Amino acid sequence: MIIIEKTYNKSVKFACAKNAHTWTPLPLRHLPQRYVRIKMKNILIPLLLIYGTNASAITIEGNSKYKTQVKKCLKLLSIKARTEYRLVKKHIGVIYQSDKSGMNAWENPPRYLMSDRTAFYSITWCASTIAHDAYHSYLYQKYKPSNSKKTPYDKWGGFKAEKEAIKYQEKVMKKIGSSNHEINYLKKLDGTHGDYNKDGKLDSTDYKKRNW
Numbered sequence: 001m002i003i004i005e006k007t008y009n010k011s012v013k014f015a016c017a018k019n020a021h022t023w024t025p026l027p028l029r030h031l032p033q034r035y036v037r038i039k040m041k042n043i044l045i046p047l048l049l050i051y052g053t054n055a056s057a058i059t060i061e062g063n064s065k066y067k068t069q070v071k072k073c074l075k076l077l078s079i080k081a082r083t084e085y086r087l088v089k090k091h092i093g094v095i096y097q098s099d100k101s102g103m104n105a106w107e108n109p110p111r112y113l114m115s116d117r118t119a120f121y122s123i124t125w126c127a128s129t130i131a132h133d134a135y136h137s138y139l140y141q142k143y144k145p146s147n148s149k150k151t152p153y154d155k156w157g158g159f160k161a162e163k164e165a166i167k168y169q170e171k172v173m174k175k176i177g178s179s180n181h182e183i184n185y186l187k188k189l190d191g192t193h194g195d196y197n198k199d200g201k202l203d204s205t206d207y208k209k210r211n212w
């Protein structure tokens, strides 16, 4: 049995005793001492967390196989990397099945385009890239100019940003139990892997050449 205790003023206390069917308000003095008393906040905060998770659920757009895969990844993040999952929820509104992976951080809500190749490589890889791109989206908001213009690409998608996102991804990978193979692959990246034509900048030309 759980007793929720609430003090209405200095002298009067009430409690709710949970039985099999209903919640019954009871004056505390009527409750046997063996009942555990739990402060209201210890019940309400976890409930708020549960409902909060549902209220800000990320929309997944794709076929049913894709949706199932992405849901597994988000679940893994929510369990094993709770802090980072909060950032994911805040900075990705839609995960969209696409032929290439990339973060449309300027959209409202921000949309992570994720290819099948990225999504189905493994649950852990897919989950870690969601965190990676959420980090880019976070940088986009962090450096957003006050004049409502787009954040300069360099600030959130350039080489320095890419390096930071890789570091963030690595931290997540260690939390969610990624394989050494995946972690070692990531560690080898220096943030320039997206510069396909090796011209020292990241732009749409590189994006078109992406095979992931």
Ligand SMILES: [Ca+2]
Residues within 6 Å of the ligand: 194, 195, 196, 197, 198, 199, 200, 201, 202, 203, 205, 206
């Ligand atoms: Ca380039």
